[in-house]
Amino acid sequence: MPHPALASYLLRARYGAQAPAITLAASQVLDQLLGHRSVRHFLPDALPAGTIETLVAAAQSAPSSSNLQTWSVIAVQSQPSRDRLAELTGNQAHIARAPLFLAWLADLSRIARVAGRAQRSADGLHYLDTFLMAVIDAALAAQNAVSAAASLGLGTVYAGALRNRPEEVAELLGTPDGVFPVFGLAVGWPDPVRPAAVKPRLPQQAVLHHERYQTPAAEAQDIAAYDAAMRGFQAGQQMPQQDWSAQALDRLRDAPALKGRARLVEALHAAGFSLR
Ligand SMILES: Cc1cc2nc3c(=O)[nH]c(=O)nc-3n(C[C@H](O)[C@H](O)[C@H](O)COP(=O)(O)O)c2cc1C
Structure with a gap:
């Protein structure tokens, strides 16, 4: 209760x-x-048998655009692969330590194969909206898995950095044309010695609009207050303190700050997504 x-x-x-x-x-x-809190400190302990299937059942129970189910997931458990994924994602040590890494894929290849077998065209696969749909579906599925994992006492953290070096990730995961790894998810038992805390968010008035969008009148004050709240959170976590707004601007400063992701369109084209 x-x-x-x-x-x-x-x-x-x-x-x-x-x-x-x-x-x-x-x-x-x-x-x-x-x-909810992202977990970055895991015990190396194995997960119970059936964990992957349970998480994927929760993921597949998410809504899906037109029920096209244009996503797939790769469960990576082998230590050498997790070590390599940790390296490819900017040396994220928790990826090597958590026993399971789920790579969530935008997957248009399945419907391309359906079209091939039926000798039908599927021109719609080439449009930007179809890629977006696949990414949205993958995200909804993954977030269901996150909630299912939390209900089982497991911790998770996403890895958007899976897009930092997309060609090398595709090579490691063996993804064919029409498949793009959009983000990862490390899954494991949270280390009780280093518990994660609930991270503050912007106040609702900064994100919630009624009926029509209206730039919030108190936005600057709200963000200043949030910068202070995030500094308090960081201090409590023994992390270096930096304003949220400064972090956001650093993160989006220029192409190099995107750590490889500025060339996403190029990588998508190479993976067979025309994004018309
Ligand atoms: C799509 C996505 C990608 C993310 N990528 C990473 C990542 O590469 N590394 C990481 O440590 N955290 C990553 N995160 C976790 C966010 O940093 C985290 O959700 C955010 O700071 C809020 O903290 P909380 O989840 O504890 O509330 C990602 C989150 C999302 C939704």
């Missing part, structure tokens, strides 16, 4: 003084979602 006070506690962790009051009935699912 969810504890009635848990949601309020988690909302305070997420929003500080600007936490909205949630007056609906307590729910375990809501508590789990509000308590």
Whole structure:
């Protein structure tokens, strides 16, 4: 049973003084979602048999655009492959340590094969929207797996850095034309000695609009307050302190700051996505 006070506690962790009051009935699912945190410190312990199949069943239960199911996932467990993936993603040590790495793929190759066998054209596969649809479907599926993992006590963290060196990742994972690894997910038992904390978010008034978009009047003040909240979070985690806004601007400063991802279009073309 969810504890009635848990949601309020988690909302305070997420929003500080600007936490909205949630007056609906307590729910375990809501508590789990509000308590989300990425885990980057894992025990090396193996996962129970059936974990992968359970996570993939949750993933496949996500909605899918026109039910086209234009995604696939590769479960990587071998240590040499995880070591190499850690290297290819900018030396993310947790990828080598977590026992499971799920590589989520935008996969248009399956429908291309269906078209080939039926000797039908599938010109729609070549459009940007179809690629976007595949990425959206992969993300929804992966997030279902994240929630399923959390419900089992497992920790996860995404790896968008899978797109830093896409050709080498494709080579390692053996992905054919029409398949693009969009992000990864490390899965494992969280290390209780180094627990992750709930990370603050922007206040709702910065992201929530009613009826029509309106640039929030207090945006600058909200972001200054959020910069301070993130510094408080970083201090609590013994991390170097930097304003969120400065981090965001550093992250998006220029092409080199994108760490290889500025050439995504080129990599997609090479993988057979024309993105018309
Ligand atoms: C698509 C995506 C890609 C991400 N890529 C990485 C990554 O490469 N490395 C990493 O440590 N965290 C990665 N993250 C995790 C984010 O840094 C994290 O979700 C964010 O800082 C918020 O923290 P929280 O998840 O603990 O609330 C990624 C998250 C998403 C959604």
